[in-house]
Amino acid sequence: GSHMPTRKKFVAGNWKMNTTLAEAKALGAAVAKGVTDDRVTVAVFPPYPWLTAVGEVLKGSPVALGAQDVSSEKKGAFTGEVSPAMLLETGCKYALIGHSERRHIIGESETFINHKVHTALEEGLSVVLCMGETLAERERGLQERVFQRQVYAACAGLTDEQFGRIVIAYEPVWAIGTGKVATPEQAQEAHAFVRSKLRLLYGDKIADSTPIVYGGSVTPDNTVGLMSQPDVDGALVGGASLKADSFLAIVKAAG
Template sequence: MRRYLVAGNWKMNLKQESALALAKALAAACPGGDTRIDVLVAPPFPYLLPVKQAVAGSNVTVGAQNAYFEQPGAFTGETSVEMIADCGCKAVILGHSERRHVLGETDAVINKKVKAVLAKGLDVILCVGELLADRDAGNTEAVLDEQMKGGLAGISEEQMAKIVIAYEPVWAIGTGRTASPEQAESAHAHLRNWLKTHYTAGVADTTRILYGGSVKPDNAAELMGQPDVDGALVGGASLKPEQFLPIIQAAQGLTR
């Protein structure tokens, strides 16, 4: 069975003191022996090392929010996968809607990053999702198909074991609007069928697909309780223990 993953994307938030306080609260609530679900946090780059130290020995792992696809060299302002791995990160979030729609990343660029991250042995959390205009026009599935095709171009069946998909309807990120459980399940089921069609039934059955988009304590259990929803990629609610911990606990309570 697929094990739940609850990942917190801290985005460009927090300072070191608040980041460490949050990390320590999560570590205390997720001791090393409790492996019912997987928990990951993705702090801003400056705090990767101190947060990694703060959660050491717990069931909380650390990931990065982005990576560059080139080897270390003359790329001012970028961060290589090698550096991220050296900080002890286990995964990298790629293709987030803010990288796509605010910073202009294309599927081709995201695909280069996916390959670079996998080449260094790290896991990928690949984000896909439609704009409100896409949903209103009935193009949700077409957009998801295009992003999956582009982001996973050249990725083998074996490599898929290191990839998590995160469905994040852009219209539900930080807006307070949330996809209904039925809308989330429909998109997740479509993504799983895409994996079955383009890879194998085995890949489709084992790949985790997270929901991201205004996940909160009061909707987490219903969203994650859908058959094809395997956890959550949490934004704003991951910044405070009193909001993030109930989401983690909801996943623990749903453990299949």
């Protein structure tokens, strides 16, 4: 159909388990200084211990704060967990959920990820939901089956209002930290398929308004090609987000 998408580009920097406190504050400050308008939604995801400090540095700037994970529980006897309410108090607007490193290295299940998505949204956070196939799955031609399972599982039971606070990040696992990047065509194909599943499950409004961003070895050089695709609505940036100039170049290329 002639769906007119009105999706704003979204670019997020996932710092992973990197930075000292001093580096985190300096990086946050440099990103805040470099993002002067809100043409592109920009967010940074520092490690848990630096959230409050980076939040202070971002105050008054258009750059949003996000956490790299969140508990599936609201409060209580869950040693080592961090609740959505705690994240909101540090100034977080977003939480990353289901990043492939947590799925494949930490062993998080689809059910657990769905539980986290519900808890985060109920408590008032917005969610960047990660999905993507492994190299073995792609080589066997199973990627569409994987996307379908991941969309169904992670989004089960969400209301329309909750869907308004979800960004989907497609990250082919074989492209994360490997320097291998999906071609713009591969990314477009994956994003279009995920959007078609959203359309089937949740209708046009949600399918057309949910941003689907690409992650996996994003650099200033490959951003323009990726962003020119009709269903690629931004980027989840790993390594290149640890240097303000390369991250800001990606933000600029997305806008």
